Structure formats: C-alpha cells, structure tokens
Amino acid sequence: MTNQITDTEAGTSLWKDAWLRMRKNKIALASIMVFTVTCFFCFVIAWFCKDPNQVNLVNKFSGPGSEHWIGTDALGRDLFSRILYGGQVSILVGLIATAVSVTIGIIYGALAGFFGGKVDAIMMRIVDTLFSIPFLMIVIVLQAVLSEWSRETSAWIVTNLNWDKGFTDRITNVLPLFFALGLLGWLTLARIVRAQVLSLKEREFVEAATSLGLSKLTVLFRHIIPNTLGPTVVYATLTVPGFIMYEATLSYLGLGVESPNSSWGILIKEGANYLETNPQLLIFPGIIFSITLFALNFLGDGLRDALDVRASKD
C-alpha cells in the first residue's frame, strides 16, 4: 500500500527535481564528466599501464615519448602510471574519509537533534569545543599514532595470515589516513544534520509514523534521516576535495602515504625538487590534481544550487 502511494508521488521527488535543474547546469555536468574520466583512468586504465615502481636509472628524466607518454621521473619511473596509481590513493582517501566522516556526522547530528533537550545541549557543546581545535595539528598527531598501529597490524597479518607483504603494506599504509581525516572531519555535518532533524521531527509525517506504532529509532533512521540527505550530499561532495587536499598536505610534509604507495601530493613534492630542470614532473601531477579538485568543487556547487529549494525560487 505505502509503495503505491510513494510511486504516484515520485514525479515530484526532490532528487528528480534536482536532476532536472542539474541538467541545465553545464559546468556541473562537465564536472561530473571530468571526475568520471579521472576515476576511469585511475582505477581501470591504470591496470594496463606500466608498473609505477619499476626503477630504470638509465632512462631517468626522459622527456615525453612513445615509450613513456609524459616522461619519467628521477628514478626512471613512468610518470603517467605513477600519476594514475597516485590518483587511486588520493581519490580513495577523499571518498573513504568522507564516508567515515559522513557516517559519524549523520548519526551524531541525528541523535542530538532527535533527542533534543539536555542531550542535544551537551552533544552540541562538545562539537563547539572540538570546532575550535586546530584541525590539521590533531590530524598530524593522530596520523602518527595510527600509522604505528597499522605498521604493527601489517606485520601481524604478514606473519600470521601469510598475506603478501607488499599488498598488506599498501593497504595498511593508507588506512590511517582514512580514519585520521574521517574521525575529525564530521563536525560541520553533525551541525547541518542536527538542524535538519530538529525541524523535520515536528512535521506531520513523523507524527503519522509514530502514531502507526513505529519505534523511535525506526522513525529516526527510516523516515527522518533519509529526508536530511539533500544537504548531506552537498556537504559531502564539498568535503571530498578538502580531504584530497589534506592528504596531499600530509604527504607533502612526509607524514602521509609512504612508498611503495604514492599519491598526487607525493608526486608534486618529488616534482618540486626538479622544477628547474624538469618542470613537467611538478606540472603534470599539479594539473591533474587541480583539475580533479576543480571538478569536485564545481560539482558540489552545482548540487547545492540544484538541491537548495530556497534558492530555486529566484
């Protein structure tokens, strides 16, 4: 019964509406294209490319050519596949750290907004306090702590489960980044979701769900939270480029990803050392990095325009 009702009303759903508006926004559409192509190259084409860690000292700093499309770096490694493999780490850090922070932010904000009163006051005061803490500093220290744990875990897995050492190291090396960023980046989202839930819980459909005898948590998770997704999606989209930037910053400082992994931040750092003689080593990763961030930011802006019902009235 309920299904039928939602089906007949689906024509005016927020998402369809948003998509219609979004289709008119050429920059946002171009951004989706750019990001999809970047992901396709990093996660699909990369498997058919040269080994990014294949050192060839004879052929270092070779210019663009048929063998190495955009040349090689100081150790003779193929720059093109290094950029693609580095992109895997950068993009994954952006996406997974966002997923972690969004999950925490939604649950935290929703609980605070839903229970209200003293619970809300205390929970939001905690958020206020954490907000004034220098984010990058805590990320740096947390990253140092988590890295050591992950190194121990990696050693344990290799000895006890007989996993391939290279593979395990690659995985455990990036895990701390996901969590160091994700565990600290949820504050704004918690505020956004809380504000939404506060107004949503007074609405009729919540009253209807409650009077049907649904439990409080079911109402919250099945009926209220899905309605907060609009602003959440917008904010999450804008978080991804932020986290990619943080990852690059940490890696640049030597506190992030380590070899054999690479990331765009590391490539830019390595490239900066040879800028005078071989500017392409900085410029190519820098351009790809900036274009991806460009696309994600414009996509976020486009989504905000498309989903913000208030703005669409003008």
Add this chain to the structure above:
Amino acid sequence: MIRFIINRLLQGLLVLFALYTITFFLAKAMPGEPFTTEKNISEEAKAYQRALYGLDKSMLEQYVRYPINIITEGSFAVSTSKGRPVRDIIAQSFPNSLILGLSALGIAICIGVPLGVISAMRKNSWVDWGSMSIAMIGICVPAFTVGPLLQIYIAAHLPGLKVAGWGSPIDIILPALTLGLTTAAYLARLTRGGMLEILSQDFIRTARAKGVPSNELITRHALRGGLLPAIAFIGPSFAALISGSFIVETIFQVPGMGQHFVNAVIARDEFLLLGVALFFGFLIVMMNLAADILTGVLDPRVRLESNQK
C-alpha cells in the same frame, strides 16, 4: 556585552583544556622514544634523561603537573629534542609566523574582498564568471604547487627577491602571497555570497527606488551587511594562516612555528608539541572571540539576540 565576553572566555578555557587533553594523550600514544639518537645511549642515561624531564612520573601526575606548571610558573617545560625551554622557542619563532600570517591576511583581504564585491555587483556577467573561476583556481591549486612555481619563475628572475630565506623585509612577499592566495579565494566567494544576499533585500530596493547612486548604495548600505560572512571567516582563518603555514614555511625556509610542530611530531618531542598546540589553540580562541565581537558591532540583529539572552 561584558557578560558575553566573559562567557566566551570561559568557553575558550574549556576548549584549551579539551585541546590539551586530546594532544596529551595522543602524544603519549605516539610510538617511539623522545631520546632516540644515532649514538647508542645506555639505558641508565636514558632513564636519567627521562627523570630530568619528569617523564618517569605516572601518566596522571604528568597530566596534572603540566597545566599547573603553566599557571604557577609560566613554564611550558623544556623541549626534549632541542634542550631549550619551549617558551623560548615559541617566543623566538612566533614573530616570524605572525608577520607572515598578517601579510598573507592583508594580501587576501586586498584581493578577495574587492573581487567578491565586483562579482556580486555584476552578477552572471563575464566579470563575475572570470573572478569566480580565478577564486576556484586559488582554492584548487595547492600552496605546494604555487610556492615552487613562484620560486622558479618569479624569484629567480626578479632582482631583490630570494628563492628562499628570511632576513630582509622583501623576503616576506613570496611566502605571504603563496599563503594568502587560498584565503583570498575563499574570501572572494564568501563576500560575493554575502553581498548577493544583501543586495536582494528590501531595504536595498527601497534605497535604489529613492535614487541612491549605485556606488553609494554599495559603500553605505550593502557593504556593512554583505561583509559579515567574510568577517566571520577572517577570525578563524587568521589563526589558520599562522598555524597552517607548515607548508609555506617549509618551501621558503621561514623560521616560523609551523616547522617546530612538524619537527616535534617527527622527533616525538611531546613538550614542544603541547606548547605549540596550546599556543595555537589560544590564538584561535582569541581570534574567534574577536570575530564575534566585530560581528556584533556590525550586525544589529546579533547584538539584539545577545542582549535578550
């Protein structure tokens, strides 16, 4: 107003305490030893050093003792990696960070605010589109790309500018520019948004209908409200400019505070870490407070709210 300030100061103390607690336990959880050197030091010597720095006490005692020492003696303990009082290290490097941060903020305001106002005045024109694209470039191109590019293509070719180093006043220009560009970009976007919101309001329409010229409309009526989002952002971002300059300090070899924080993490120097973190936390709290007071002065609606409370 005074009550509001006292309230916020108390809240600031709470923030600092939370920051201290988090940093303290994270620093304790950090792997490795503070006194690791290339030379082999005997266990006795290490134990002696630990005792000297008070690191042999129980965790709880250390946790309580550090803030007490700050309050009673004004002492931020001694850096284990540098062997100097943390207070001296901060006192020596902070002026550099402050000068760099202030110059960067100045550059950011001079570029960002006019760009945002002009975009808002000519909404959806090519001026708007162009300046917002420039702003997006400022956000998306990281400092560690801009910095080296400036070094090679500007500093190396212009007489007087050095590629890296910190001595004469002219050395400030490039690092401050690198540091300020991102903030300028955010400021431009915020200013544009704030101005657009104000320009769409009734009192602007009234003023326009009464024949107020366009320039006067902007300077006398719209700017005051339109700059509010930018001002709210300047407070925290100023602290971020001082504290977030790790990268720029590394690139241009500026002897500021950021490098000490990174080095402290690498050297497992918990006292230096705590000192720098608390100092930055203090700056952020004060800057946020300053921004709130300024907002209250400029925006009568906020003032009213705090009076009613």
